[in-house]
Amino acid sequence: MSVFEKIQSARENRDIQAYAEVMAEDCVFVRHQSGTEMRKPEIVEMLGNMMASGGDFGDTRLIYENDDILVVHSINDYPDGSRESLLAAYSLKDGKITRLETGATPLAK
Numbered sequence: 491m492s493v494f495e496k497i498q499s500a501r502e503n504r505d506i507q508a509y510a511e512v513m514a515e516d517c518v519f520v521r522h523q524s525g526t527e528m529r530k531p532e533i534v535e536m537l538g539n540m541m542a543s544g545g546d547f548g549d550t551r552l553i554y555e556n557d558d559i560l561v562v563h564s565i566n567d568y569p570d571g572s573r574e575s576l577l578a579a580y581s582l583k584d585g586k587i588t589r590l591e592t593g594a595t596p597l598a599k
Contacts, residue, residue: 493560494552496538498542501550506538514586523594533590558582565597573597 492511500509510530519528528536537556549565560580567573574594581589 492555492583493587494555494562498550504541506534509537510534512587514583514588515585518589520589520591540569557574561584573599
Protein backbone atom coordinates (compact mmCIF):
# COMPACT_ATOMS: atom_id res chain seq x y z
CA MET A 491 0.00 0.00 0.00
CA SER A 492 1.36 3.43 -0.93
CA VAL A 493 1.85 6.21 1.62
CA PHE A 494 -1.04 8.08 -0.03
CA GLU A 495 -3.33 5.07 0.38
CA LYS A 496 -2.29 4.68 4.03
CA ILE A 497 -2.99 8.29 4.98
CA GLN A 498 -6.25 8.29 3.00
CA SER A 499 -7.41 5.19 4.85
CA ALA A 500 -6.41 6.73 8.19
CA ARG A 501 -8.32 9.93 7.39
CA GLU A 502 -11.43 8.12 6.16
CA ASN A 503 -11.46 5.92 9.28
CA ARG A 504 -10.48 8.82 11.56
CA ASP A 505 -7.67 6.59 12.83
CA ILE A 506 -4.95 8.83 14.22
CA GLN A 507 -2.80 5.85 15.26
CA ALA A 508 -2.69 4.58 11.67
CA TYR A 509 -1.74 8.06 10.49
CA ALA A 510 0.98 8.36 13.16
CA GLU A 511 2.48 5.04 12.05
CA VAL A 512 3.18 6.52 8.61
CA MET A 513 5.19 9.39 10.13
CA ALA A 514 8.88 9.03 10.94
CA GLU A 515 9.74 9.75 14.58
CA ASP A 516 11.60 12.90 13.51
CA CYS A 517 8.80 14.09 11.19
CA VAL A 518 8.47 17.87 10.84
CA PHE A 519 5.49 19.91 9.63
CA VAL A 520 6.65 23.28 8.29
CA ARG A 521 3.92 25.85 8.81
CA HIS A 522 4.63 28.61 6.32
CA GLN A 523 1.67 30.76 7.39
CA SER A 524 3.07 31.16 10.91
CA GLY A 525 6.76 30.55 10.23
CA THR A 526 6.83 27.72 12.77
CA GLU A 527 7.51 23.99 12.75
CA MET A 528 5.69 21.17 14.49
CA ARG A 529 7.18 17.84 15.54
CA LYS A 530 5.42 14.47 15.40
CA PRO A 531 3.68 14.66 18.82
CA GLU A 532 2.24 18.07 17.94
CA ILE A 533 1.20 16.93 14.46
CA VAL A 534 -0.53 13.86 15.89
CA GLU A 535 -2.36 16.02 18.45
CA MET A 536 -3.48 18.53 15.80
CA LEU A 537 -4.69 15.84 13.38
CA GLY A 538 -6.36 13.91 16.20
CA ASN A 539 -8.27 17.04 17.24
CA MET A 540 -9.34 17.65 13.65
CA MET A 541 -10.52 14.08 13.27
CA ALA A 542 -12.36 14.08 16.61
CA SER A 543 -14.09 17.40 15.99
CA GLY A 544 -15.48 16.51 12.59
CA GLY A 545 -13.07 18.38 10.33
CA ASP A 546 -13.48 17.29 6.71
CA PHE A 547 -10.36 16.64 4.66
CA GLY A 548 -12.56 16.90 1.60
CA ASP A 549 -11.93 15.47 -1.80
CA THR A 550 -8.25 14.62 -1.84
CA ARG A 551 -6.44 13.80 -5.03
CA LEU A 552 -3.02 12.40 -5.62
CA ILE A 553 -0.87 14.63 -7.80
CA TYR A 554 2.35 12.60 -7.68
CA GLU A 555 4.03 9.93 -5.56
CA ASN A 556 7.31 8.06 -5.68
CA ASP A 557 9.71 6.75 -2.99
CA ASP A 558 10.92 10.29 -2.20
CA ILE A 559 7.89 12.59 -2.43
CA LEU A 560 4.12 12.66 -2.26
CA VAL A 561 2.14 15.65 -3.57
CA VAL A 562 -1.56 15.93 -2.74
CA HIS A 563 -4.31 18.51 -3.32
CA SER A 564 -7.49 18.83 -1.26
CA ILE A 565 -10.29 21.19 -0.32
CA ASN A 566 -10.56 21.13 3.48
CA ASP A 567 -13.40 22.26 5.72
CA TYR A 568 -12.21 22.87 9.29
CA PRO A 569 -14.15 22.68 12.57
CA ASP A 570 -13.85 26.47 13.02
CA GLY A 571 -15.87 26.99 9.82
CA SER A 572 -12.96 27.98 7.60
CA ARG A 573 -12.27 26.37 4.24
CA GLU A 574 -8.99 26.07 2.31
CA SER A 575 -7.57 24.74 -0.90
CA LEU A 576 -4.48 22.88 0.26
CA LEU A 577 -1.44 21.69 -1.69
CA ALA A 578 0.75 19.40 0.42
CA ALA A 579 4.25 18.10 -0.29
CA TYR A 580 5.37 15.15 1.84
CA SER A 581 9.05 14.20 1.86
CA LEU A 582 9.39 10.42 2.22
CA LYS A 583 12.11 8.06 3.36
CA ASP A 584 11.75 4.30 3.80
CA GLY A 585 7.97 4.56 3.37
CA LYS A 586 7.58 7.16 6.14
CA ILE A 587 6.75 10.86 6.08
CA THR A 588 9.80 12.85 7.21
CA ARG A 589 8.63 16.36 6.32
CA LEU A 590 5.35 17.99 5.39
CA GLU A 591 4.98 21.42 3.84
CA THR A 592 1.71 22.95 2.74
CA GLY A 593 0.49 25.87 0.74
CA ALA A 594 -3.05 26.93 1.62
CA THR A 595 -5.45 29.35 -0.01
CA PRO A 596 -8.47 30.44 2.04
CA LEU A 597 -11.80 29.86 0.28
CA ALA A 598 -15.24 31.33 0.87
CA LYS A 599 -17.80 28.87 2.16
